[in-house]
Amino acid sequence: MDALDINGRYSRQVLFQAIGAEGQNKLAQARVAVAGCGATGSAVASLLARSGVGALRIIDRDYVETSNLQRQSLFDEEDARESLPKAIAAARQIARFNSRIAVEPQVADLIPANVYSLLGGCDLVLDGTDNFETRYLINDYAVKNSVAWIYAAAVASYAVTMNILPGETACLACIFPEPPRGTVETCETAGILNSAVNLVAALAATEALKFLVGARAKMRRTLLSWDVWTNERAELAALHPRSGCRACSGDFVHLAGAGRPHITLCGRNSVQIHERERPVDFAELSARLQPHGKVRHNEFVLKFWREPYEMTLFPDGRAIIKGTTDTAVARSLYARFVGS
Numbered sequence: 128m129d130a131l132d133i134n135g136r137y138s139r140q141v142l143f144q145a146i147g148a149e150g151q152n153k154l155a156q157a158r159v160a161v162a163g164c165g166a167t168g169s170a171v172a173s174l175l176a177r178s179g180v181g182a183l184r185i186i187d188r189d190y191v192e193t194s195n196l197q198r199q200s201l202f203d204e205e206d207a208r209e210s211l212p213k214a215i216a217a218a219r220q221i222a223r224f225n226s227r228i229a230v231e232p233q234v235a236d237l238i239p240a241n242v243y244s245l246l247g248g249c250d251l252v253l254d255g256t257d258n259f260e261t262r263y264l265i266n267d268y269a270v271k272n273s274v275a276w277i278y279a280a281a282v283a284s285y286a287v288t289m290n291i292l293p294g295e296t297a298c299l300a301c302i303f304p305e306p307p308r309g310t311v312e313t314c315e316t317a318g319i320l321n322s323a324v325n326l327v328a329a330l331a332a333t334e335a336l337k338f339l340v341g342a343r344a345k346m347r348r349t350l351l352s353w354d355v356w357t358n359e360r361a362e363l364a365a366l367h368p369r370s371g372c373r374a375c376s377g378d379f380v381h382l383a384g385a386g387r388p389h390i391t392l393c394g395r396n397s398v399q400i401h402e403r404e405r406p407v408d409f410a411e412l413s414a415r416l417q418p419h420g421k422v423r424h425n426e427f428v429l430k431f432w433r434e435p436y437e438m439t440l441f442p443d444g445r446a447i448i449k450g451t452t453d454t455a456v457a458r459s460l461y462a463r464f465v466g467s
């Protein structure tokens with residue numbers, strides 16, 4: 128980090144004594160993964176990028192839509208028009224306000240088969256996901272490899288977050304051996320306030336800064352929940368691993384997961400298909416699909432409309448099919464138009 132950054136760009140943060148020039152240099156050396164770049168991931172990535180975290184890996188499986196713009200602060204209308212993958216759109220936006228850091232976009236679904244390559248080499252993982260399946264996967268990876276991570280979630284007016292320092296504090300499975308009740312509520316059914324998102328992101332990003340500058344003792348050791356509408360706020364002690372916790376006892380069932388060939392996304396009437404990696408030639412496929420419906424592609428996605436379905440295809444062959452929650456329908460559509 129040069130003097131320009133210390134005295135210029137980051138000067139107000141360096142003036143904050145608990146960070147200072149030394150802490151700022153540590154941030155510059157840090158590598159952080161943001162798993163999921165929707166609302167919470169956008170806000171967290173934005174805060175950490177502006178704070179000068181040297182390297183950010185942004186992992187997301189989805190593409191930008193207009194209904195995201197109410198709360199997903201790294202995206203704009205143009206991104207939605209182009210259906211840009213969120214990881215790509217996030218990296219582009221961050222480069223506009225901090226070109227001094229490295230951002231690595233990864234357009235992928237975080238699954239057992241790729242968790243080591245996607246989270247490997249990072250000092251800290253931040254949770255921007257929207258489901259417990261992926262969170263348990265991150266938790267197993269983190270506990271097994273002693274990598275710290277920060278759980279963060281928001282739905283409706285409710286925000287919840289916890290720091291997981293493996294071997295030191297409780298892990299996610301210590302607190303929630305099973306996915307908690309209430310997770311059936313999603314942003315789709317219960318809606319979401321952008322202020323709940325920004326609250327949880329601000330808390331998580333601050334804990335991340337403490338971790339990265341070496342102020343571990345200042346990190347919160349509780350599960351904190353906060354409802355910005357009712358003003359109810361609660362903390363549950365998470366000081367130590369729970370005896371008998373599956374993950375803390377070395378049973379990493381989610382890492383060993385047999386994979387997830389089909390996933391129905393967050394209640395929004397779509398199915399994701401990624402049965403195998405099959406690189407797709409967009410130009411060739413585009414020509415082949417032309418007679419069957421409307422088709423459009425750019426460097427990152429191919430979109431194909433065939434009423435009442437809309438298929439979004441990524442270069443590695445993964446697809447999100449909108450207009451159905453029936454995996455059989457989605458699979459047959461995929462087989463027919465992309466290949467089985």
Ligand SMILES: [Zn+2]
Nearest residue numbers: 298301372375
């Ligand atoms: Zn545990």
